[in-house]
Amino acid sequence: TLQHLFKQVFKASLELMGEDEQKTLLVSRKKHPENTVVNVKDTLIGDGVQKLIAGPCSVESEEQVLTVAKALKERGISLLRGGAFKPRTSPYDFQGLGLEGLKILKKAGDQYDMAVISEIVSPNDIETALDYVDVIQIGARNMHNFELLKEVGMTDKPVLLKRGLSATISEFIHAAEYVLSRGNTNLMLCERGIRTYETATRNTLDISAIPILKQETHLPVLADVTHSTGRRDLLLPAAKAALAIGADAVMAEVHPDPAVALSDSAQQMDIAEFNEFVTTLRESNLLKDVAAKASI
Amino acid sequence: TLQHLFKQVFKASLELMGEDEQKTLLVSRKKHPENTVVNVKDTLIGDGVQKLIAGPCSVESEEQVLTVAKALKERGISLLRGGAFKPRTSPYDFQGLGLEGLKILKKAGDQYDMAVISEIVSPNDIETALDYVDVIQIGARNMHNFELLKEVGMTDKPVLLKRGLSATISEFIHAAEYVLSRGNTNLMLCERGIRTYETATRNTLDISAIPILKQETHLPVLADVTHSTGRRDLLLPAAKAALAIGADAVMAEVHPDPAVALSDSAQQMDIAEFNEFVTTLRESNLLKDVAAKASI
Amino acid sequence: TLQHLFKQVFKASLELMGEDEQKTLLVSRKKHPENTVVNVKDTLIGDGVQKLIAGPCSVESEEQVLTVAKALKERGISLLRGGAFKPRTSPYDFQGLGLEGLKILKKAGDQYDMAVISEIVSPNDIETALDYVDVIQIGARNMHNFELLKEVGMTDKPVLLKRGLSATISEFIHAAEYVLSRGNTNLMLCERGIRTYETATRNTLDISAIPILKQETHLPVLADVTHSTGRRDLLLPAAKAALAIGADAVMAEVHPDPAVALSDSAQQMDIAEFNEFVTTLRESNLLKDVAAKASI
Amino acid sequence: TLQHLFKQVFKASLELMGEDEQKTLLVSRKKHPENTVVNVKDTLIGDGVQKLIAGPCSVESEEQVLTVAKALKERGISLLRGGAFKPRTSPYDFQGLGLEGLKILKKAGDQYDMAVISEIVSPNDIETALDYVDVIQIGARNMHNFELLKEVGMTDKPVLLKRGLSATISEFIHAAEYVLSRGNTNLMLCERGIRTYETATRNTLDISAIPILKQETHLPVLADVTHSTGRRDLLLPAAKAALAIGADAVMAEVHPDPAVALSDSAQQMDIAEFNEFVTTLRESNLLKDVAAKASI
Known part of the structure; x- marks a missing residue:
């Protein structure tokens, strides 16, 4: 017919x-x-060996960061995250330590030979950030901030781009294209949950986005289990799912004393919980990272 | 203060x-x-050994169903699903074979000693269904059909209740309560994706719902990877994630010739694809089912 | 190219x-x-004269219903709604008076010469309902209950079909088609808010759905301002918007004493508030109904 | 108890x-x-007299803008919008004329004594913009770009802040607070539709947000009927609803020849359509603006 x-x-x-x-x-x-493999201070992301990225939500003090860095290092983890510039819903919430925070991260990175990852929120801070961080994170609220994407696209610093709060996968891919179109190919994508009607979790981890992004792009794909779930009790199950489905790395928040954290206290693990998190993932054979055998 | x-x-x-x-x-x-373990014709669901449930979207003919049943049996799978009463968006779409479909399923179940699962959509069909199926499925569109829930609650037949298209986890739990409140405790819950703004997948698999439902209830929790993703290329990754996060069973659609299926042709596996799906899950050690060792 | x-x-x-x-x-x-005009006990819906439909969420007693009916009648409103069968999230919530509730509604309808509207939730209650109500309402939770739609489609009773909790406009239109395909053309559609991430309102009133449904179908289109907003303070503004955009009728909940209502107490108006609601709509010239001149 | x-x-x-x-x-x-009234080049927004704001999606040429400006002026409309910096999903889409576009807008504003509104996307362009535009628009994609909000907060230029793609009303209010917290009280809020699962419209106009924002804040509240619906045939009905519910102004897109527009061609009115749009709103008595009597 x-x-x-x-x-x-x-x-x-x-x-x-x-x-x-x-x-x-x-x-x-x-x-x-071919898969793009991003080299972050000699740790490779996207090379087939899954990685963990951890650290406090906000950088609050040198002592706090060094405590966490030491704990990671002891488990063979070399990727440290921490927020110095915090985009917060209210202007009266803690906005982060700024440059001071970046300096603390750099000190921790130097002391423990770890790579540090921190979010930058203004095009004007990028040049400064180049001296202090190993990976520039573009947060979910700025995925559509194309001016910022163009700026990091003109550097050669590794970039970790989070999916926007309600960005489609297609919009996420096009946001990534803003970075590559300016020349920077050291880009990693991070699924961090999307906004839905469900309120049992802070966001809804769109687990299917991970294989779709791996298929559609050649970039490493990460899963942020902290912001997607917003619940400490779901970090481990969400990490298992993300690793099983093929995420190149899993990111989670760790704080020496979550109860007094200046942000996101309900969703950060303390160091004992983090150690158990790492051990369980390695023992389950879901996380097959470099240190797996050495340090369960 | x-x-x-x-x-x-x-x-x-x-x-x-x-x-x-x-x-x-x-x-x-x-x-x-304690975990509720549902006994479905001597296959236990919720006993810690993960199961696969498979079969065609719609029952179309005896030959079709027997072909699929035989293929499942050869892989040690004893749970066969198939739709006889199909709730379809348009009244002009194929509505299923009805009672004739149930009879075909029963024949396949008898011939291959498998348990059969089929959706019932009207309270008036439940009594008939008791004679033909081993599990009554309540579909997503009927999760809020409380009259139907009350009716199946008054039987002692195992029930598989799917989460509504946009039901919250709390609403899902309360829908389950409708069944138990009438006396039937043989209930299984099934996450099948929720409706969000994202269009890359048919629905968004809410993977976090699985551990939440396991925590909040004592019922077995299943994952339907076919309806949640709506994409054949995502069935395997979604199944891996669901198994890793602790689903008691994974449900997927298989059709001898998906291209000519009367419903959902884009998301069903053919038998060769299904065999590869099973093999990959068993080899990955993610699916640790009874037949795992025997029949990779 | x-x-x-x-x-x-x-x-x-x-x-x-x-x-x-x-x-x-x-x-x-x-x-x-041509527009379909539905004749409900000699009140026409869809004839270009906008109507109000009001009444309590649940029928609780004869006194309650007669009090509300009298108040409506005094304002020239002849369409009375009230719930006798209540689909509730929890099986332990008040489920309605059932047949007793229908009898109370009929008595009020007879006494004040008003048409009564009530929800039916089971195919088995439809035959009974034909004797008691002038309009059968199919609620949002049952928009996808196609068996129920087919049953009311086989009567010639006017039907008020609500949009499902997260139904697309296309799905809503196809649900309506289930009714007409069985022969019943006395159908009215009702936008009642959709489920989104926003929590400031109970649902999000999809105001654009009203002109789209008017364009795509020939059926009368109503707006339920109570369930869409879930807030008493938004009933009047939402009604203004719905009337301005072309709704054929607006539906709102009124209870003699909302504070003690057995359901939805936060969103029902008391009778004084309802009188002010009617007066304001008529004075604003937004509601140009039959009684407008006579009884501001 | x-x-x-x-x-x-x-x-x-x-x-x-x-x-x-x-x-x-x-x-x-x-x-x-008390209501905040924003004075935009002697046109007051929020003073109880509803306004129209119109203009092309993108500034494409001087001729284009002057043609539209003349058409608005003839209908007594003195608020002209046009995009010079366009945040686009793809880096390969038309990104706007930039500073050249601002100059064209200023010329049109001077020639026809109109106020001009244009979006700024980078903190670094704000100082320049102060010389060219009467209102700085912060677009939906930048509602969470707090650095940009802080920058416009430090000027005294009127600001039009659009609700983010999936921002809650509470987040929108807090984004507004970023501007006021830096000293600038000349702020207007604009509902422009939210992202939902419904695909019949580009976004879902959250009409209830308008009265909520009027209640919760003292700021003028606008409705963008173009981006909320994304459909030319819904601009008029959506404008009626927005005016009826109390929006202080309605914003719509007009282009001399939408079919060749460099962006959003499907949703802009041509000048004849716009004239009919204005006439219908004034005749309906829904838009009670200054020019209403003089120029229907």
């Missing part, structure tokens, strides 16, 4: 157009079939 | 009320700490 | 298919360009 | 905390009960 014919033409043209666009995007796996 | 005092009282009273209500629900783990 | 050519063919075939399907639906305005 | 007592304490403490916070916010009506 005529209708059937049209349907066939329709499908063919749709696929053609889709393929066409995917080919032109620099982030697309069609353009670049 | 007064405000601080109020906050403490507020938290205390909130927790008290929450605990109080959870205790009164029959589905609550607080009421009944 | 080839791509451009494909795009044109794609658009053409897409439109053709869309038009094709819309033509075949009985609810479609393409199939039936 | 004890439980009842706790519930009462709980409610009381909840209200107390809520009130407490609302009092401290500078945007809160509890802090500042």
Whole structure:
């Protein structure tokens, strides 16, 4: 029938157009079939060995950061995260230590030979950040801040781009393209939960986004289990799912004393909990990282 | 300060009320700490050994169902699903074979000694269904059909209750309570994806719902990877995540020739794909089912 | 270019298919360009004169219902709603008076010469309902209960169909088609808010759905301002918006003493508030109903 | 009972905390009960006389902008919008004329004595913008770009802040607080639709947000009917609803030739359509603006 014919033409043209666009995007796996591996101070992300990234939500003091860094190092983890510039819903919430926070992170990174990751929220702070951090994080609230994406795209610093609060996967991919289109290919994507009607969790971890992003792009894909769930009791199960589905790294928040944390106290692990988290993941054989055998 | 005092009282009273209500629900783990294990024709669900459930979206013919049943049996899988009454968005779409479909399922179940699972959509069909199926499925569109829930609650047949299209976890738990409140404790819950703004997948698999439901209730929790993703290429990764996070069973659709299926052709595996799906899950050590060692 | 050519063919075939399907639906305005006017006990809905529908969430007693009916009658309102069968999230919440409630409604309808509207939740209650109510309401939780839709489709009783909790407009239209496909054309559609991430309101009133449903179908379209907002302080503004955008009727809940209501106490108006609601709508010239001049 | 007592304490403490916070916010009506009226080049917004704001999605040429400006002026409309810096999903889409676009807008504003509104996306462009525009717009994608909010907060230029793609009303209010907390009280809020699962419209116009924002804050509240619906055929009905519910102004997009527009061609009106839009709103008595009598 005529209708059937049209349907066939329709499908063919749709696929053609889709393929066409995917080919032109620099982030697309069609353009670049091999996995991109990002080298972060000699730790490789996207090389097939899954990594853990951990650290406090906010940098609060040198002592706090060094305590966490030491704990990570003892478990063979070399990627330390911590927030110095905090985008907060209210202007009256703790906004982070700023440059002071970056200095503390750098000190910890130097002392324990770890790579440090921290969010930058203004184009004007990027040049400064280059001296202090090993990975610039672009947070969920800034995924659509294209001016910021263009700026980090003009550096060669590794970038960790989080999915926006309610960004589609397609929008996320195009945000990534903003970075690559300016020349910086050291980009990692991070699923961190999306906003839905469900209130049992802070956000809804869109676990399927991980294999989709791996298929559609050649970039490493991470899972932030802390912000996606917002619940300490779900960090371990969510990490298991993310590792099983193929995330290149899992990110979680650790604080020496979560009860007094200046932000997100309900969702950070303390150091004992973190140690158990690492041990359980390694024993389950879900996390097959470098240190797995050495330090369960 | 007064405000601080109020906050403490507020938290205390909130927790008290929450605990109080959870205790009164029959589905609550607080009421009944041990796992409920549902016996489906001698296959146990919820006993710690993860299961696969598979079969065609719709029962279309005896040959179709027997072909699939045989393929499952050869892999040591004894839970066969198939739709006889199909709730479809349009009244002009294929509505299923009805009673004829149930008879075909029963024949397959008898021939291969498998348990059969099929959706019932009207209270008036439940009595008939008791003679033909081993598990009555209540579909997502009927999770809020409380009359149907009450009816199956008055039988002692195992029930598989799917989460509604946009039901909260709390609503899902209360829907389950409708069944238990009428006396039937042979209930299994099934996460099947929720409706969100994301269109890359048919629904968004709410993977975190699985551990939450395991914590909050004592019932077995399943994951339907077919309807949650709606994409054949995501069935395997989604199954890995669901098994890793602790689902008691994974449900997926298999059809001898998906291209000509009368419903959901884009998301069903053919038999070769299904065999690979099973092999990969068993080899990955994620699915540790009874047949794992025997029949990789 | 080839791509451009494909795009044109794609658009053409897409439109053709869309038009094709819309033509075949009985609810479609393409199939039936004139407005359907539903006659409810001599009150016309969809005739260009906007109506108010009001009454308590649940029928609780004869006195309660007669009090409200009298108040409506005094303002020239002849459409009384009230719930006798209540689909409630928890099996332990008040489930309605059932048949007793229908009898109370009928008595009020007879005494004040008003049409009564009440929800039916089971196919088995429809025959009984035919004797007691003038309009059968199918609630949001049952919009996807196709067995129920088929049953009311086989009567000639006016039906008020509410949009499902998270139904798309397309799904809503197809649910309506279930009713018309069985022969009953006395159907009214009711937008009642959709489930979104926003928690400031109980649901999000999808105001744009009203003109879309008016364009796509020939059926009367109503707005339920109570369930969409869930807030007494928003009933009046929401009603203004619904009337301005072209709703054929607005439905709101009124209770003689909302504080002691057995359901939804936070969102019902008391009788004084309702009188002010009616007066304000009539004075604003937004509600141009029959009684407008007579009884401001 | 004890439980009842706790519930009462709980409610009381909840209200107390809520009130407490609302009092401290500078945007809160509890802090500042009178309406804020923003003076935009002698046109007042928030003074009880509803306004229209119109103009092309993107500034494309001087001729284009002057054509639209002339058409608005003839209808007594003195608020012209146009995008010079365009945040686009893809880096390869038209990104706007930048400073050149601002110059064109200023020329149109000078020639026709109109106020011009344009979006700024980088903190670094704000100082330049002060010389060219009468209102700085912060777009939906930047509602969470707190660095940008702080920067415009340090000027005294009127600011039009759009609600984020999936921002809650509470987050929107706190984003507004970022601006006021830095000293700038010339702020207007704009509801522009939220992201939901519904695909019949580009976004879902959250009409209830308008009265909520009017209640919670003292700021003028606008409705963008173009981006909320994304459909030319819904601009008029959506504008009627927004005006009826109390929006201080309605914003819509007009282009001399939408079919060739460099962005958003499907949702802009041409000049004849716009004239009919204005006439219909004025004749309906829904838009009671200054020019209403003079120029229907």
